[in-house]
Amino acid sequence: MSEQLTPQELSKKSMPKRYENPKIVEHLASQYTLGTLTAKVHQGVEKQSVYNEALAQRIHYWQARFVSLDQQTTELPPSEHVWQNIAEQLDIPEESKTVEGIKQASARIKVNPIDSFVLWLKSWFVMPAARYASAFSVMVLAVLVLFITKPFNQTNDPLSYVAVLTEQDGEAHLVATTYGESKKLIVNVVGTPSVEDDQSLELWVVSKTDAQARSLGVIPVGEKLIEQQLTTAQWRLIKDSESLIVTLEEEGGSALGEPSDLIVSRGLCVRLKAWKKNA
Amino acid sequence: MKPSFYSNDQNHREKTLLSQQNAPVTDSINQAEDKLACLLYQCQQGDKQAFSQLYQQSAARLNGIAYRITRHVDSANEVLQEAFMQIWQNRDSYQSGKSEAFTWLASIVRYRAYDRVRYDQRRHQQEMVQFNEMELTLEQLSEINRNSQQIGLGDHSEQALNNCLAKLEQKQSQSILMAYLYGYSRDDIAHYFDTPINTIKSWIRRGLGRLQLCLNN
Numbered sequence: 001m002s003e004q005l006t007p008q009e010l011s012k013k014s015m016p017k018r019y020e021n022p023k024i025v026e027h028l029a030s031q032y033t034l035g036t037l038t039a040k041v042h043q044g045v046e047k048q049s050v051y052n053e054a055l056a057q058r059i060h061y062w063q064a065r066f067v068s069l070d071q072q073t074t075e076l077p078p079s080e081h082v083w084q085n086i087a088e089q090l091d092i093p094e095e096s097k098t099v100e101g102i103k104q105a106s107a108r109i110k111v112n113p114i115d116s117f118v119l120w121l122k123s124w125f126v127m128p129a130a131r132y133a134s135a136f137s138v139m140v141l142a143v144l145v146l147f148i149t150k151p152f153n154q155t156n157d158p159l160s161y162v163a164v165l166t167e168q169d170g171e172a173h174l175v176a177t178t179y180g181e182s183k184k185l186i187v188n189v190v191g192t193p194s195v196e197d198d199q200s201l202e203l204w205v206v207s208k209t210d211a212q213a214r215s216l217g218v219i220p221v222g223e224k225l226i227e228q229q230l231t232t233a234q235w236r237l238i239k240d241s242e243s244l245i246v247t248l249e250e251e252g253g254s255a256l257g258e259p260s261d262l263i264v265s266r267g268l269c270v271r272l273k274a275w276k277k278n279a
Numbered sequence: 280m281k282p283s284f285y286s287n288d289q290n291h292r293e294k295t296l297l298s299q300q301n302a303p304v305t306d307s308i309n310q311a312e313d314k315l316a317c318l319l320y321q322c323q324q325g326d327k328q329a330f331s332q333l334y335q336q337s338a339a340r341l342n343g344i345a346y347r348i349t350r351h352v353d354s355a356n357e358v359l360q361e362a363f364m365q366i367w368q369n370r371d372s373y374q375s376g377k378s379e380a381f382t383w384l385a386s387i388v389r390y391r392a393y394d395r396v397r398y399d400q401r402r403h404q405q406e407m408v409q410f411n412e413m414e415l416t417l418e419q420l421s422e423i424n425r426n427s428q429q430i431g432l433g434d435h436s437e438q439a440l441n442n443c444l445a446k447l448e449q450k451q452s453q454s455i456l457m458a459y460l461y462g463y464s465r466d467d468i469a470h471y472f473d474t475p476i477n478t479i480k481s482w483i484r485r486g487l488g489r490l491q492l493c494l495n496n
Contacts (some may be wrong), residue, residue, distance in 0.1 A: 050372075075340050077339045082363075090327065242310070
């Protein structure tokens with residue numbers, strides 16, 4: 001019986017030997033990124049990179065190194081007919097066809113937090129196995145906090161924001177959730193690092209608007225579940241939050257009203273309006 | 280358990296302070312990046328509304344890249360349109376763990392724009408039209424010089440690239456930037472420097488080698 005090969009295996013078998021030579025792979029990947037290969041070789045590299053992991057990795061490496069040049073490039077809003085043509089060709093519904101200006105549109109962008117989590121999980125799964133455990137535990141943790149503490153604390157209180165704060169090595173430190181109607185902050189401490197007697201851990205909220213950090217208070221030593229009623233001012237800070245950070249401060253918290261540069265953990269705030277809607 | 284700091288020695292503290300100074304820029308890039316990645320993920324589920332949002336979120340930036348290479352507003356718009364068709368068709372090939380969303384999108388636009396520039400160039404040559412666009416404009420030259428000499432601005436990756444480009448021989452960094460920023464082929468660069476193409480290949484190859492060593496350090 002003849003051997004059955006998948007398209008990938010077939011392609012690997014027919015892969016020219018030169019694509020296995022690391023020096024040639026490096027040369028092709030860098031010149032591909034730079035755009036200096038001839039059209040024929042460029043296409044060849046593009047096809048091979050689908051099956052040749054080493055080649056694909058080197059292309060990603062070079063693209064990631066050069067992309068800052070693209071990020072510095074001045075924006076140029078396209079003509080309105082560009083999107084109209086695309087929408088027509090892809091049969092995209094009418095309401096999406098009107099582009100109301102790039103700046104207005106970007107303000108309207110809403111990303112479903114469920115998708116954020118799924119995407120985040122997907123991205124972790126392509127990382128080295130050593131990081132699976134911590135990534136997975138953080139995710140389980142977040143889900144547990146959302147679905148266990150919610151009925152426990154605030155049965156009918158719509159959850160508004162969640163932030164999973166992790167240490168530099170990816171270990172979860174704490175999960176902070178806020179509830180919209182009662183304006184309560186629930187902090188679930190997962191893995192507290194030990195601190196000296198003359199030191200305290202302080203929680204800060206970093207503003208989206210001015211990138212300044214403002215204190216939400218000192219985290220009490222030894223407590224695993226902290227519930228705090230937020231003032232109107234603090235609630236406004238949460239609504240404008242980009243991320244939360246925990247810093248190591250002198251006992252009782254920062255005397256300066258500013259966080260020290262000893263950041264123990266940090267995490268982005270995710271707004272959970274969509275979850276409420278879907279619940 | 281001792282606290283594990285994001286910075287735990289003086290050297291790292293300085294870096295942290297530096298990164299905090301750049302934090303608003305870096306954070307806003309990270310936020311935009313997260314949005315793009317989420318939208319691409321939604322596109323992979325077949326969500327055309329998400330594709331519309333992806334366009335709204337990134338079109339001006341990507342059109343800027345297309346214009347940088349084509350130097351022509353209409354051509355840039357055509358490149359953008361083709362690129363977005365390709366983005367939708369190839370959306371499943373985007374892998375969030377392997378590449379940043381903006382990097383993936385920008386690469387598609389760049390390669391489309393390079394193709395466009397070379398197609399236009401061939402067409403002009405066939406039509407025997409006087410074609411002087413291969414002369415570097417003063418604006419392009421100042422941009423290249425700025426990029427090859429700029430040190431200490433922007434976020435870490437931008438700084439690293441700028442620092443390393445500045446360490447290359449000027450002709451090496453100029454050749455690399457002419458290719459990347461404006462889509463010049465090796466023939467075009469050879470014509471510009473009035474130098475054999477093999478010399479240009481050698482400049483680029485050595486320049487990239489040194490750049491890699493520098494970036495890895």
